[in-house]
Amino acid sequence: MLQDGDRAEPDARPAEDQGEPPRAAPVDAADLQALRDEVRRLREQVAALAARTKTEDVRTPTFVAGLDTALQGGVPRGHVVGIVGPGGSMKTSLALYTLVRNRAAGTRGVFITVEESRDSILQTMQRLGLGDAEDFIVDVSRLRLDYAGAEEIRDWVRVLEDYLSRRREREPLGVVVIDSLDALAALTHIEDARTTLFHLFHFLRNLGATSFVLAEQDPARPGVDHDVTFLADGVLELRFSGVGEGKVQLLVRIAKMRHTNHSRDYLVLSYGPQGFTARPYETPKPRRWGRRV
Numbered sequence: 001m002l003q004d005g006d007r008a009e010p011d012a013r014p015a016e017d018q019g020e021p022p023r024a025a026p027v028d029a030a031d032l033q034a035l036r037d038e039v040r041r042l043r044e045q046v047a048a049l050a051a052r053t054k055t056e057d058v059r060t061p062t063f064v065a066g067l068d069t070a071l072q073g074g075v076p077r078g079h080v081v082g083i084v085g086p087g088g089s090m091k092t093s094l095a096l097y098t099l100v101r102n103r104a105a106g107t108r109g110v111f112i113t114v115e116e117s118r119d120s121i122l123q124t125m126q127r128l129g130l131g132d133a134e135d136f137i138v139d140v141s142r143l144r145l146d147y148a149g150a151e152e153i154r155d156w157v158r159v160l161e162d163y164l165s166r167r168r169e170r171e172p173l174g175v176v177v178i179d180s181l182d183a184l185a186a187l188t189h190i191e192d193a194r195t196t197l198f199h200l201f202h203f204l205r206n207l208g209a210t211s212f213v214l215a216e217q218d219p220a221r222p223g224v225d226h227d228v229t230f231l232a233d234g235v236l237e238l239r240f241s242g243v244g245e246g247k248v249q250l251l252v253r254i255a256k257m258r259h260t261n262h263s264r265d266y267l268v269l270s271y272g273p274q275g276f277t278a279r280p281y282e283t284p285k286p287r288r289w290g291r292r293v
Helices: 029-054 091-104 118-127 140-145 156-170 181-188 193-207 225-231
Strands: 080-085 109-113 137-139 175-179 210-216 234-244 247-257 267-272 275-280
Touching (some): 080 225, 091 210, 091 234, 109 156, 156 181, 175 181, 181 210, 193 225, 210 225
Parallel strands (some): 080 210, 109 137
Antiparallel strands (some): 267 275
16 A cells, blocks of 8 residues: 555556557568468378379279179289199189280280290280280290390399389380299299299389289199298189089189288189189089989
């Protein structure tokens, strides 16, 4: 309380403490425009990310009726898929068919044959009614002629990688087939198959193409198929099944396919005028007194 003669001291509190509203700093028009531009860029990035997420599931069809349905439309693009089975189970024919049909649909591709000659592959194409084009067939025996001292070359995996890198520079590759890994392993004298295949599959994925690698599956002679099954993104397994009366049918199943909800049941694979088809497997009916029930 002030007494007579006392002077009131001025209030030293800031203006805002005295109930006065703070003054807003002037907004620079250039700063406001920069902020708006940044918000617009962020919105565009979010929209692009959402669109990319929606279109991530691009698939490479096999063009095998029934099999693509089981694969939810085909093999996810960029996968390395092993086609494994015993000798004579049409591994080469299936891979060749898939490649040629994709090429007809506008997807570039290359078929690398390590085991058979170019002429042999052409005969298979003609037998399947796939035409006689050969510009996409690469015969390793011819590739060997392009390298001086080819007989001394041991790392043919590196040779193939160099070739595919150069080919990709000339044209985009959508499908790559290597037939077969067993022949490549024998040619290269691979000592550590799993490590070699790990690096090869990593290279193939970086190509951006969907790759099909063929491998022999023979329980009596273990080969590279076990490593393929372990390392590949997907595996199509072929095998024979007896149906009685000395008849045999060819079966295929999706043993493995990443990013795909699929059954592992066998399908009956056949080839006819309409191409390859895969239908559900039916267990042969039991027999009674020498006749089918």
